[in-house]
Amino acid sequence: MLSYPEIIERYREKQQTLTGSILPPVRFLYIFFAYLWHELFGSETLSCLKNVSALFSMFTLLLAAIFAARLGGSGYAIGVGALMAFAPTQLHMSQHALVDGFFTFWAMLVLWSLWENLHASRDWRWLLLYTVALTATVLTKENAFFVWVAVVAILLANHWLKFGTVTRELLLATVIGPALGVVLLGMLAGGAAPLIATYQLSVSKNYELKYAILTGDGPWYRYLVDLMLVSPIILLLAIGSVFNLRRAKKQEWFCFLFIAASYLVMCNIKYGMNLRYANMWDFPLCVLALSQLLVLVGFVAQRWRSIALFAAVGLTCALEMHNYIVMAVEYPLYELVSPELMRGLKILKSPADLK
Numbered sequence: 001m002l003s004y005p006e007i008i009e010r011y012r013e014k015q016q017t018l019t020g021s022i023l024p025p026v027r028f029l030y031i032f033f034a035y036l037w038h039e040l041f042g043s044e045t046l047s048c049l050k051n052v053s054a055l056f057s058m059f060t061l062l063l064a065a066i067f068a069a070r071l072g073g074s075g076y077a078i079g080v081g082a083l084m085a086f087a088p089t090q091l092h093m094s095q096h097a098l099v100d101g102f103f104t105f106w107a108m109l110v111l112w113s114l115w116e117n118l119h120a121s122r123d124w125r126w127l128l129l130y131t132v133a134l135t136a137t138v139l140t141k142e143n144a145f146f147v148w149v150a151v152v153a154i155l156l157a158n159h160w161l162k163f164g165t166v167t168r169e170l171l172l173a174t175v176i177g178p179a180l181g182v183v184l185l186g187m188l189a190g191g192a193a194p195l196i197a198t199y200q201l202s203v204s205k206n207y208e209l210k211y212a213i214l215t216g217d218g219p220w221y222r223y224l225v226d227l228m229l230v231s232p233i234i235l236l237l238a239i240g241s242v243f244n245l246r247r248a249k250k251q252e253w254f255c256f257l258f259i260a261a262s263y264l265v266m267c268n269i270k271y272g273m274n275l276r277y278a279n280m281w282d283f284p285l286c287v288l289a290l291s292q293l294l295v296l297v298g299f300v301a302q303r304w305r306s307i308a309l310f311a312a313v314g315l316t317c318a319l320e321m322h323n324y325i326v327m328a329v330e331y332p333l334y335e336l337v338s339p340e341l342m343r344g345l346k347i348l349k350s351p352a353d354l355k
Contacts, residue, residue, distance in 0.1 A: 004028075005190030008198055015201050024202045026185055026195065029106075029139040030099045049097035057094030060105045061085055064283050067112040071251040071287065079293075079313050083286040086317040088230050088324035089279050089336065096334065100276040103141045107280040109133040110147055111258060114154065117173075118164025127169055131177040138181025142199070143277055146262040148178055153261035154254065161253050212271040215337040220267040222338070226275040227285075229341040230323060233316050237289035244295055252291050255284030275336035289316070 007025050015022060025031065033056075034048040043051060061084055068080035084090060093101025113130035120126055134151075137144035151174060158166050182195075189195035206212055218225075227235045245252055259281050266277060290313070297308040327333045327344035334340070342348040 004188045005194065008189045008194055012194075012198055012201055015205055018205065022205075024198055026189065026198055027099055027141050028185065028188055029136055030102050030141075033102070046097055050095070053097060053101050054094045056102045056105045057090060060090065060101070060108060060283075063105065063108050063112065064286070067108065067115070067283070068287065070112070070115065076287075076290065079290045079309070080283070080286045082313055082317055083234065083289060083320070084282060086320040086324075087234070087282045087286065088320055088327065089275065090282055091324050092328050092333065092336065093276070093279055095328070098276060099141055100143075100279045103137065103143060104280045104282070106133055106136040106140055107143075107147045108283055110137060110151065111283070114151060115163070115254060117170050118158065118166065121165040121167045122169055127173050130170075131173045131180070134174070134177025135181040135184070138178050139184060143280075144178065144181065146265050146277075147280070148174075149265050150258045150261040154257050157253070157257055161247065161250065163250055163254055207271060209271070215335070215339060216271040216273050218273055218338070222273050223263065223267060223275065223278050226336065226338055226341060227278065229338075229345060229347075230275065230327070230336070231285070231320060232323075233319050234285055234289045237292040237316075238285045241288040241292040241295070244292065249291070252288055255287045258284050275341070 004025070011022075011025050015024075030049070030052065033052045034045070037043060037048040037051055038045070041048075041051075061081065064084040065077045065081035069077035090101070090104075093104070110130065110133040113126055113133055116126045117123070117130050134144075134148070137147050154163070155166055155171070155174065158164065186192045186195045189198060224235070241252060242256060245256065247253075262281075267273065293309060293312045293316070297305050297312060300308045323345075327341065331344035333344045339348060343350070
């Protein structure tokens with residue numbers, strides 16, 4: 001901890017000599033948990049990062065079930081939990097030393113604690129959890145800004161949609177949480193100036209990174225294309241759910257606004273689009289997908305609805321798992337960028353495939 005400013009300084013020195021961008025050490029929390037894993041179990045560096053990713057993917061699944069239960073009861077918990085358990089991007093993040101799955105846990109914790117704060121105003125326990133979760137997103141990755149924008153959009157929309165009560169304490173926590181994360185990062189970096197210089201250097205070099213230029217660009221609907229490749233059934237069900245939104249469907253509006261507000265920012269980042277960053281949408285997409293399945297089974301006779309819903313969720317999970325096996329096991333896939341997704345699905349083929 002005391003030597004972290006030196007690590008930041010060495011990063012800047014190294015980064016200035018490179019034509020492309022390397023990951024900055026200001027993604028502190030992921031690195032810190034990997035360090036704790038190393039101290040506890042003695043694993044080598046890459047294994048520590050992979051193990052932390054796997055552990056927090058399990059935490060994310062548990063959190064998804066709890067959050068879903070709070071949204072719609074035990075049936076929601078089982079349905080959303082099943083869809084999350086077989087989501088290809090969730091499975092993929094659990095297998096690799098990538099920060100985005102770890103970040104998803106903290107983003108979901110923000111979303112859950114926000115929901116609870118709107119329904120249990122001025123409960124200091126939920127306010128504390130919400131503040132800590134916001135701080136953790138900032139300490140994990142700069143994508144915390146996307147989460148914060150979505151949170152602000154939900155708080156503004158509460159005026160019309162009435163999710164709950166927006167209190168002065170909740171608004172203060174929405175500002176204090178990220179601010180505390182920035183202050184802690186500044187202390188780790190050795191001050192505000194080194195922290196700002198580190199981010200500026202990382203961003204400027206990213207615009208020179210050939211891989212980012214080749215794979216991180218595209219139209220605003222790039223994420224929709226990538227999601228259609230990876231999870232077509234979930235995406236189509238979620239889109240169908242959006243067309244069935246009514247004012248009374250608070251849970252669906254809450255999840256939709258989180259996706260829509262963060263999407264609006266994320267699709268405008270030059271050379272910065274990657275389906276890994278959309279990993280935090282898996283839970284709200286699953287909630288919307290389950291909501292649409294409930295609408296569809298509503299056309300089935302009452303006595304058969306539970307069986308129909310069970311079959312529909314099971315079939316969706318099977319198709320999701322099949323997609324994961326095709327792309328991530330048989331291919332195998334690593335980066336979640338459009339060309340690789342298309343090669344994994346054999347939409348794009350190399351000369352070797354023709355032999």
